[in-house]
Amino acid sequence: MTETLDTGTIAAASPFDLAAPAAYAAWRDAKLSMAPRGLDDLRVGIRDPARLSEAEKTALDHHLGRANMALFRFAQPPEDVEHALLELGAQFGLDRLDRNLCAHDTGITAITVRETGTDKAYIPYTTRPLSWHTDGYYNAPERTIRAWLLYCDADAADGGENEVMDHELAYIHLRDHNPEFVRALMAADAFTIPANDEGGEQIRPDQTGPVFSVDPSTGALHMRYSARSRNVIWKDDALTRDAAGVLRDLFSSPDAPIFRHRLAPGEGVLSNNVLHRREGFRDDPTTGHKRLVYRARYYDRVRPVV
Numbered sequence: 450m451t452e453t454l455d456t457g458t459i460a461a462a463s464p465f466d467l468a469a470p471a472a473y474a475a476w477r478d479a480k481l482s483m484a485p486r487g488l489d490d491l492r493v494g495i496r497d498p499a500r501l502s503e504a505e506k507t508a509l510d511h512h513l514g515r516a517n518m519a520l521f522r523f524a525q526p527p528e529d530v531e532h533a534l535l536e537l538g539a540q541f542g543l544d545r546l547d548r549n550l551c552a553h554d555t556g557i558t559a560i561t562v563r564e565t566g567t568d569k570a571y572i573p574y575t576t577r578p579l580s581w582h583t584d585g586y587y588n589a590p591e592r593t594i595r596a597w598l599l600y601c602d603a604d605a606a607d608g609g610e611n612e613v614m615d616h617e618l619a620y621i622h623l624r625d626h627n628p629e630f631v632r633a634l635m636a637a638d639a640f641t642i643p644a645n646d647e648g649g650e651q652i653r654p655d656q657t658g659p660v661f662s663v664d665p666s667t668g669a670l671h672m673r674y675s676a677r678s679r680n681v682i683w684k685d686d687a688l689t690r691d692a693a694g695v696l697r698d699l700f701s702s703p704d705a706p707i708f709r710h711r712l713a714p715g716e717g718v719l720s721n722n723v724l725h726r727r728e729g730f731r732d733d734p735t736t737g738h739k740r741l742v743y744r745a746r747y748y749d750r751v752r753p754v755v
């Protein structure tokens with residue numbers, strides 16, 4: 450990786466250790482000094498997703514290293530989109546896909562308005578907005594989502610913009626506010642996602658865990674979050690409530706490092722599971738505008754290739 454942040458060296462103090470303020474300060478300075486101003490700064494054109502050029506790899510790597518995300522655009526639509534996305538991910542070490550209930554055999558999910566065949570309308574498959582979250586916040590720890598890839602095959606007639614925020618910048622915001630907020634949100638019982646029951650059958654039990662955690666194998670910061678209040682039961686103490694409030698307020702702050710972008714057909718985002726949301730939208734299939742976004746979720750972070 451050409452330019453990266455040292456978050457993984459075992460011997461060095463972790464910047465995410467509250468007992469290592471010097472390591473945090475050095476990491477924070479480096480992080481902020483290379484922060485992009487918007488997704489346009491993170492744009493990479495891709496000629497052939499199955500065989501990235503060295504320049505394309507280096508650019509993607511650079512952006513992921515500094516912002517945990519990159520915006521890519523294919524020179525032409527692939528004949529087999531799902532296969533092309535799998536090949537793109539594989540070049541970054543992404544081959545362990547999370548197969549959710551709605552995924553295809555490839556492990557990739559087509560996010561479009563559809564009947565899900567269940568007794569609940571899952572919001573991703575409607576035209577409704579999606580609030581801030583990281584992917585897999587309801588998953589058990591062994592199915593932690595550390596990276597995802599979105600690719601726009603067709604856009605909506607109106608709306609459907611995405612907003613993204615590097616979760617490491619959310620961490621910095623909280624820690625600068627009050628390091629005790631970080632401590633509260635790193636607690637193993639910081640919040641609980643209630644069980645998912647369908648047709649009287651429990652398809653997922655309660656999941657309790659931290660918002661922020663550090664992956665012991667890579668030293669990287671992981672974030673687990675949903676802004677949907679009905680999805681989340683916060684630990685009932687003042688510090689946790691205050692920390693959750695500061696995080697929630699960040700999303701509506703005019704100074705927040707939020708990048709807004711409406712994916713055009715042929716564009717996508719590759720990320721280390723950064724925070725994101727989606728605006729509601731309107732389809733108009735008669736003019737070819739039925740929003741279709743493919744999504745792959747991975748158990749590993751994007752692996753540097755250079």
Ligand SMILES: [Fe+2]
Pocket residue numbers: 582583584725
């Ligand atoms: Fe998501």
